[in-house]
Amino acid sequence: MSVNIDDEAPTFAPSLLVPNVQEMVKKNYLHVPKRYMRNQEEMEKVNYMPHLSCEIPIIDLSLLSNGNMEELLKLDIACKEWGFFQIVNHGVERELMQRMMEVADEFFKLPIEEKDKYAMPSNDIQGYGHAYVVSEEQTLDWSDALILIINPVRYRKLQFWPKFPEGFKEIIEAYSSEVKRAGTELLSSLSVIMELEKHTLVELHKEVLQALRVNYYPPCNTPEQVLGLSPHSDTSTITLLMQNDDVPGLELRHKGNWIPVTPIPDALVVNIGDIIEIWSNGKYKSVEHRAVTNKNKRRTSHASFLFPRDDVEVEPFDHMIDAQNPKMYKNVRYGDYLRQSMKRKMEGKTHTDVARIIKERVIEAQQI
Numbered sequence: 001m002s003v004n005i006d007d008e009a010p011t012f013a014p015s016l017l018v019p020n021v022q023e024m025v026k027k028n029y030l031h032v033p034k035r036y037m038r039n040q041e042e043m044e045k046v047n048y049m050p051h052l053s054c055e056i057p058i059i060d061l062s063l064l065s066n067g068n069m070e071e072l073l074k075l076d077i078a079c080k081e082w083g084f085f086q087i088v089n090h091g092v093e094r095e096l097m098q099r100m101m102e103v104a105d106e107f108f109k110l111p112i113e114e115k116d117k118y119a120m121p122s123n124d125i126q127g128y129g130h131a132y133v134v135s136e137e138q139t140l141d142w143s144d145a146l147i148l149i150i151n152p153v154r155y156r157k158l159q160f161w162p163k164f165p166e167g168f169k170e171i172i173e174a175y176s177s178e179v180k181r182a183g184t185e186l187l188s189s190l191s192v193i194m195e196l197e198k199h200t201l202v203e204l205h206k207e208v209l210q211a212l213r214v215n216y217y218p219p220c221n222t223p224e225q226v227l228g229l230s231p232h233s234d235t236s237t238i239t240l241l242m243q244n245d246d247v248p249g250l251e252l253r254h255k256g257n258w259i260p261v262t263p264i265p266d267a268l269v270v271n272i273g274d275i276i277e278i279w280s281n282g283k284y285k286s287v288e289h290r291a292v293t294n295k296n297k298r299r300t301s302h303a304s305f306l307f308p309r310d311d312v313e314v315e316p317f318d319h320m321i322d323a324q325n326p327k328m329y330k331n332v333r334y335g336d337y338l339r340q341s342m343k344r345k346m347e348g349k350t351h352t353d354v355a356r357i358i359k360e361r362v363i364e365a366q367q368i
């Protein structure tokens with residue numbers, strides 16, 4: 001991806017066109033094409049540890065934003081040990097969250113002809129469809145998505161913003177503005193635990209960019225062989241995710257096991273992205289995660305990615321480097337980091353490989 005600072009919307013590497021999963025399921029729920037099937041090893045069922053889900057930290061954002069030391073300590077531990085946590089008392093109104101989920105559901109219920117008016121072109125990442133499909137051999141994910149760049153406003157491509165259901169645009173704007181506010185508060189607390197001035201992380205973005213990815217996971221007849229979303233780490237600074245209360249699906253890799261994140265009503269799931277991992281020299285972890293499918297119920301999730309401007313030079317902070325913690329990442333320009341990720345994908349790697357290879361390459365390059 002490339003984000004130009006001179007008022008141009010971001011551009012992206014091409015993605016192959018693949019079938020709409022929701023339509024496929026509508027036509028024949030029982031049939032799951034081979035392109036979506038994974039073997040046991042890929043599913044990593046062996047390491048499935050559902051009972052560990054309760055251990056994911058829950059953090060009170062209002063306490064955090066008031067500088068509560070205990071909560072800041074919890075945040076530090078959550079970022080070091082899990083890379084994931086759920087936030088409560090974040091100030092995003094329940095009604096707004098519900099409305100956002102309702103209108104998104106209404107959008108996905110529209111006939112395919114209507115949704116396809118916003119179809120993601122093969123050379124863009126915005127719109128309705130599938131991104132990051134780079135090879136005909138790639139095992140496909142059991143999901144469709146609507147992806148929009150929300151901020152800054154000059155990067156928006158309104159042709160991809162659905163006109164139906166009525167009011168969707170306004171609700172996306174209101175929800176995203178609240179999520180950005182909560183995310184900015186979190187970045188202030190992350191600055192504090194990283195021993196920086198409160199506003200440093202936000203300022204380092206030059207501009208905090210925000211993208212929204214609404215994932216739609218139709219029910220799947222063979223959930224034990226199919227993934228809703230392949231394992232990946234986020235290229236963001238942080239990601240804030242709203243998920244259905246009643247349908248779990250998100251799993252994160254923790255100490256080699258896949259741990260489900262049990263939805264907590266009204267909470268937002270936060271994960272540390274690659275950029276915080278680099279800034280913190282690996283102290284805080286951008287953890288691999290995936291979405292599994294459900295035999296009977298459809299699931300939706302709303303991922304809001306916060307990330308820096310393309311021209312931001314990202315490197316570990318000096319004070320995070322010492323004899324015990326040598327510099328783990330080379331300096332990267334954020335736009336190049338994303339572009340490199342896309343390029344690797346175009347070379348035929350799956351999302352998992354790309355995320356891993358980039359991280360490893362970054363480390364390897366530093367060691368040479």
Ligand SMILES: COc1ccc(-c2cc(=O)c3c(O)c(OC)c(OC)c(O)c3o2)cc1
Nearest residue numbers: 147211229230232233234235236305307351
């Ligand atoms: C396997 O399925 C997926 C892999 C990666 C992503 C994904 C992760 C991100 O961190 C991310 C992102 O940060 C981002 O903004 C820079 C973005 O642009 C809209 C993404 O599409 C994005 O996707 C999702 C699914």
Ligand SMILES: O=C(O)CCC(=O)C(=O)O
Nearest residue numbers: 213215249250291301303
């Ligand atoms: O659906 C989920 O819970 C995960 C979504 C996700 O990881 C993403 O959109 O990047």
Ligand SMILES: [Fe+2]
Nearest residue numbers: 232233234289
């Ligand atoms: Fe993600």
